[in-house]
Amino acid sequence: MELEESTVSSETIYKGKIINVEKLIVQLPNGKLTTREVVRHPGAAMVVPITDDGYVIMVRQFRKPVEKVCLEMPAGKLDEGEEPAECARRELEEETGYRAGKIEHIISIDTSPGFSDEVIHIYVATGLTGGESKPDNDEFLEIEKVKISDLIKLIYQGNINDAKTIIGAFIAEKYVRGLP
Amino acid sequence: MELEESTVSSETIYKGKIINVEKLIVQLPNGKLTTREVVRHPGAAMVVPITDDGYVIMVRQFRKPVEKVCLEMPAGKLDEGEEPAECARRELEEETGYRAGKIEHIISIDTSPGFSDEVIHIYVATGLTGGESKPDNDEFLEIEKVKISDLIKLIYQGNINDAKTIIGAFIAEKYVRGLP
Numbered sequence: 001m002e003l004e005e006s007t008v009s010s011e012t013i014y015k016g017k018i019i020n021v022e023k024l025i026v027q028l029p030n031g032k033l034t035t036r037e038v039v040r041h042p043g044a045a046m047v048v049p050i051t052d053d054g055y056v057i058m059v060r061q062f063r064k065p066v067e068k069v070c071l072e073m074p075a076g077k078l079d080e081g082e083e084p085a086e087c088a089r090r091e092l093e094e095e096t097g098y099r100a101g102k103i104e105h106i107i108s109i110d111t112s113p114g115f116s117d118e119v120i121h122i123y124v125a126t127g128l129t130g131g132e133s134k135p136d137n138d139e140f141l142e143i144e145k146v147k148i149s150d151l152i153k154l155i156y157q158g159n160i161n162d163a164k165t166i167i168g169a170f171i172a173e174k175y176v177r178g179l180p
Numbered sequence: 181m182e183l184e185e186s187t188v189s190s191e192t193i194y195k196g197k198i199i200n201v202e203k204l205i206v207q208l209p210n211g212k213l214t215t216r217e218v219v220r221h222p223g224a225a226m227v228v229p230i231t232d233d234g235y236v237i238m239v240r241q242f243r244k245p246v247e248k249v250c251l252e253m254p255a256g257k258l259d260e261g262e263e264p265a266e267c268a269r270r271e272l273e274e275e276t277g278y279r280a281g282k283i284e285h286i287i288s289i290d291t292s293p294g295f296s297d298e299v300i301h302i303y304v305a306t307g308l309t310g311g312e313s314k315p316d317n318d319e320f321l322e323i324e325k326v327k328i329s330d331l332i333k334l335i336y337q338g339n340i341n342d343a344k345t346i347i348g349a350f351i352a353e354k355y356v357r358g359l360p
Contacts, residue, residue, distance in 0.1 A: 063293040113243040
C-alpha cells in the first residue's frame with residue numbers, strides 16, 4: 001500500500017526559542033489534501049550514566065509543561081552543529097559533574113512522531129569519574145543515584161513517567177546483564 | 181532545593197487542529213523570570229496487543245514530522261471526554277480490527293516533558309478476537325504481526341524508533357515472562 005504523504009505547501013506559524021511550529025498542506029495517498037501541524041525541535045542527547053556498582057546517575061527537575069518534578073536521566077538539546085556524542089558528554093558533565101570514560105551510542109528515538117520531529121540520541125556512559133555538578137545558570141536540579149534494580153519498580157509504580165528515561169532504564173537493565 | 185516554577189502569565193500563540201502552543205512567563209526558584217514554550221496536546225492511548233501465540237499486532241504508517249514510515253503499536257488521541265481505556269479499545273479495533281478480551285492499564289508516559297504536556301496511557305490487550313481493520317477515512321496503514329522475541333532486536337537494529345512503541349516492546353517482553 002502507498003503510505004507516503006507529499007508536501008504541497010508549508011507555513012511557519014511560530015518561531016520560538018527552542019521550537020518552531022509549521023503548518024503543512026500534504027497530499028494523501030488517495031490524492032486528497034489535508035493539513036499537518038509539525039513542531040520542529042533541534043534534537044537532543046540523553047545519557048544513561050552507569051556506575052561500577054550498578055547505579056544510574058539521575059536528575060530531578062521541574063518540568064513546566066507537565067507541572068511536576070520529574071526523575072530523569074541527564075539530557076539536553078543539541079547546540080547548533082554539535083555532534084550528539086559531544087552533546088551527551090557535555091550534558092552529563094554540566095548536569096551531574098561526572099565525566100564518561102567510555103560513551104556508546106545505543107539507539108535514537110522519535111519522542112512524538114505524530115506531531116514533532118524531535119529525535120533523542122541515547123548513550124550509555126561508563127567509567128565515570130568526578131561528580132561535582134556545574135549546572136547552567138538558571139538550571140535547577142538535584143542529583144540522585146538510583147540502583148538499576150529499582151528503576152523498573154519505579155516505572156511500574158508510576159514514579160518515573162518520562163519516556164526517554166523509561167527507555168534508558170530498560171537499556172541499563174539489559175546493559176548490565178550483557179543483553180541483548 | 182526549591183525546583184518549582186510559578187506561572188506569571190500565559191499567551192496562546194497558536195490554536196491548531198490537534199495541538200495548541202502557549203508561551204508562558206515563569207518565575208524561577210531564584211526569583212528571575214524566563215519564558216517557557218509549551219505544546220498542549222489532548223493526550224492519547226496506546227495498546228500493546230498480545231496474541232496467545234506470542235506476537236504483537238502492530239501498524240505501519242507514514243509520519244509526516246519525521247518523513248518516514250514507522251512501525252508502531254496501535255494508538256490514537258483521546259476524543260473529548262473519552263476515558264483512556266475506552267480510547268485504547270476503540271483505536272485497537274479501528275486500526276487493526278481486533279477486539280480485546282481483556283485490557284489492562286500498565287503505565288502512563290510523558291513523551292516530551294521539556295516542551296509538551298502530551299501523556300500516553302499504555303494498555304496491554306489480550307484475548308484478542310477478530311482482525312478485520314476499519315481505519316478512519318484518510319488513515320493509511322498496514323498491519324504487521326511481530327514476534328515479541330524479535331521486537332527488541334528491531335529496536336537495537338534501529339528499525340523501531342517510536343518512543344511509545346519501544347516502551348510497549350519492553351512491556352510486552354516482561355508481560356509474557358510474568359515480570360516484573
